[in-house]
Amino acid sequence: MKRKHSLLYLIIAFVFAQLAWLALLGLWIYWYVTNYLIFEQVGNPLSPQLAIDSPNVLIFVLGIILMVAIEIAMVLAFRNLTVQMKLTNLYDNFIGNVSHELKSPLSSIQLYLETLSTKEVPIEKQKEFYDMMKRDTDRLKKLISSILEISKLEQKRIAYDYHIYNANDIIKELVQGSANQFRLSSGSVRFEGSADYKCVIDREAIQIVFDNLLSNSFKYSPKEVDINVKLSHNQKNIFIEFCDKGIGIHPKDQKRIFDKFQRIANANVPNVKGTGLGLYWAREIIKFHGGKISVFSLGIGKGTTFRIKLPIYKTSRNIYVNSLLRRTAKNQKILESSDGE
Amino acid sequence: MENNSFKGSKILLAEDEETLAVGLEYNLTDEGYIVDWAKDGKQALHFFETRNYDLLILDIMLPYFDGFEIAKQVRTKSPQMPILMLTARTSSEDKVRGLELGADDYMTKPFHLEELLLRIRGMLKRKHWYKTSVELSPVYRFGKNAVNFENFKCKSGSKEFELTQREAMVLKYLIERKGKIVSRKELLENVWHISTEVETRTIDNFISRLRKYFEPDPDNPVYIKGIRSAGYEFVEGK
Numbered sequence: 001m002k003r004k005h006s007l008l009y010l011i012i013a014f015v016f017a018q019l020a021w022l023a024l025l026g027l028w029i030y031w032y033v034t035n036y037l038i039f040e041q042v043g044n045p046l047s048p049q050l051a052i053d054s055p056n057v058l059i060f061v062l063g064i065i066l067m068v069a070i071e072i073a074m075v076l077a078f079r080n081l082t083v084q085m086k087l088t089n090l091y092d093n094f095i096g097n098v099s100h101e102l103k104s105p106l107s108s109i110q111l112y113l114e115t116l117s118t119k120e121v122p123i124e125k126q127k128e129f130y131d132m133m134k135r136d137t138d139r140l141k142k143l144i145s146s147i148l149e150i151s152k153l154e155q156k157r158i159a160y161d162y163h164i165y166n167a168n169d170i171i172k173e174l175v176q177g178s179a180n181q182f183r184l185s186s187g188s189v190r191f192e193g194s195a196d197y198k199c200v201i202d203r204e205a206i207q208i209v210f211d212n213l214l215s216n217s218f219k220y221s222p223k224e225v226d227i228n229v230k231l232s233h234n235q236k237n238i239f240i241e242f243c244d245k246g247i248g249i250h251p252k253d254q255k256r257i258f259d260k261f262q263r264i265a266n267a268n269v270p271n272v273k274g275t276g277l278g279l280y281w282a283r284e285i286i287k288f289h290g291g292k293i294s295v296f297s298l299g300i301g302k303g304t305t306f307r308i309k310l311p312i313y314k315t316s317r318n319i320y321v322n323s324l325l326r327r328t329a330k331n332q333k334i335l336e337s338s339d340g341e
Numbered sequence: 342m343e344n345n346s347f348k349g350s351k352i353l354l355a356e357d358e359e360t361l362a363v364g365l366e367y368n369l370t371d372e373g374y375i376v377d378w379a380k381d382g383k384q385a386l387h388f389f390e391t392r393n394y395d396l397l398i399l400d401i402m403l404p405y406f407d408g409f410e411i412a413k414q415v416r417t418k419s420p421q422m423p424i425l426m427l428t429a430r431t432s433s434e435d436k437v438r439g440l441e442l443g444a445d446d447y448m449t450k451p452f453h454l455e456e457l458l459l460r461i462r463g464m465l466k467r468k469h470w471y472k473t474s475v476e477l478s479p480v481y482r483f484g485k486n487a488v489n490f491e492n493f494k495c496k497s498g499s500k501e502f503e504l505t506q507r508e509a510m511v512l513k514y515l516i517e518r519k520g521k522i523v524s525r526k527e528l529l530e531n532v533w534h535i536s537t538e539v540e541t542r543t544i545d546n547f548i549s550r551l552r553k554y555f556e557p558d559p560d561n562p563v564y565i566k567g568i569r570s571a572g573y574e575f576v577e578g579k
Contacts, residue, residue, distance in 0.1 A: 100402055100429040103449075103450045104361060104429055104450060105358075105360065106451045107361055107450035107452060108358060108364060110451045110453075110454075111361060111364040111365065111368070111451075111452075114453065114455070115364060115367065118455070119371060129364070132364065135360055
């Protein structure tokens with residue numbers, strides 16, 4: 001609330017500053033023009049020499065340039081400031097989400113520990129409690145590592161392990177892996193189409209992308225999860241589409257969902273957990289692969305489709321894809337030599 | 342387990358974190374309470390509308406309807422229902438909002454089991470105190486005002502209105518100690534059953550609302566007097 005107000009004050013201050021500068025510019029032009037007219041009328045008859053020298057065009061032009069420069073600087077400073085404010089806002093969102101995500105499993109672990117230490121809990125219940133604690137520690141572990149991975153991702157410090165795969169095989173295998181992780185029934189995820197081409201991917205990274213997409217479908221499907229994975233291709237790229245029948249995304253929110261720390265507020269959302277990092281992470285990983293991820297939804301209640309485009313090996317983005325393979329080979333060499341030592 | 346005189350009380354637990362809910366359900370059941378667990382806001386409201394409860398434990402970040410919305414809806418239908426908010430949100434704005442919407446208590450995660458159980462017992466005790474003392478004399482009159490502590494309906498001259506449960510409890514507490522100074526801390530501890538540093542503003546808000554309802558001139562109160570740096574005092578008036 002306070003931040004909204006301070007942004008409003010900033011905008012008002014900015015608009016006033018603009019008006020002040022424009023008024024000054026106007027005054028400056030007005031002053032020059034009137035003086036020039038006076039010199040024209042009076043200066044020439046009095047002293048022709050004075051009329052030629054006095055209205056110095058250079059000073060006039062420099063004055064305007066100076067004012068325009070200050071104006072541009074102000075616009076840039078204002079833009080920068082609003083971007084900063086937006087980032088701070090998003091960061092606050094993130095802290096709020098992460099603290100919720102951290103505190104919930106932590107409270108649960110604390111509750112079970114206190115229960116086990118203060119009460120006589122039957123053996124079978126104890127086992128159930130230990131399982132619950134394990135689930136919570138896994139959740140904490142996953143959350144912490146995802147935050148750390150994001151920072152690595154941003155500094156491009158992740159050594160990707162790129163290899164050439166048949167798109168059909170690897171995609172089906174990885175999607176199946178994600179489905180198993182979320183204990184989705186075999187009928188929940190269906191495959192359609194084919195993309196019998198080679199592509200260069202890091203299977204672990206792509207697994208993260210698929211995990212995030214399936215986890216989203218899982219979280220935002222009020223009823224049974226129903227995902228259709230469509231494979232297709234054109235001459236240069238393969239396409240993987242994840243179509244679910246979940247709650248959908250409002251068109252105005254579709255652009256924002258890949259932004260860092262972004263979570264869309266929606267009263268129809270059946271699940272409110274998350275850090276706002278998953279889709280940002282997915283977009284960055286796909287970008288590293290030389291591809292693109294986009295989202296499409298007809299609106300609330302109409303399901304969502306995520307579409308991933310990846311270049312076909314030796315057909316599209318050759319230089320970039322080969323550089324990924326070279327980097328992997330180089331990394332492997334370094335690892336092998338360090339193993340040998 | 343200590344002897345719990347509120348055994349058999351029915352508690353609605355609205356919590357979307359399964360692991361936490363299972364642990365809470367176990368402990369509350371072990372204390373002798375009967376617990377219904379709602380996994381989201383929709384289910385919590387459905388349970389509340391179809392069953393009877395003695396106390397509600399609400400998480401704030403719930404799917405469909407958040408804890409604030411549930412508290413608001415519960416308050417319109419059951420002004421006396423004790424509500425405990427149990428949440429990871431720690432900002433004082435959230436606390437004040439929760440308490441003003443009618444929550445009786447606010448605990449942040451992670452929490453200590455013993456403290457939670459004590460607070461639940463305290464809330465049930467207060468509900469019992471309120472219920473029994475109201476049963477004895479439901480309507481209280483002072484000046485041109487009449488307050489029914491059972492249904493919170495009030496009359497001030499020809500004006501008729503309804504108090505919230507919290508407003509009624511604050512007023513009742515002050516009336517029961519008429520002629521004595523009641524500190525803000527005492528009100529916090531005995532009406533809200535909390536002792537934190539941020540809520541004195543909330544108390545002052547409640548007092549100023551009560552003055553608007555009952556005082557002929559709220560700026561110069563004759564019934565609910567403020568005693569500088571000490572608290573408040575209820576004076577019956579002439």
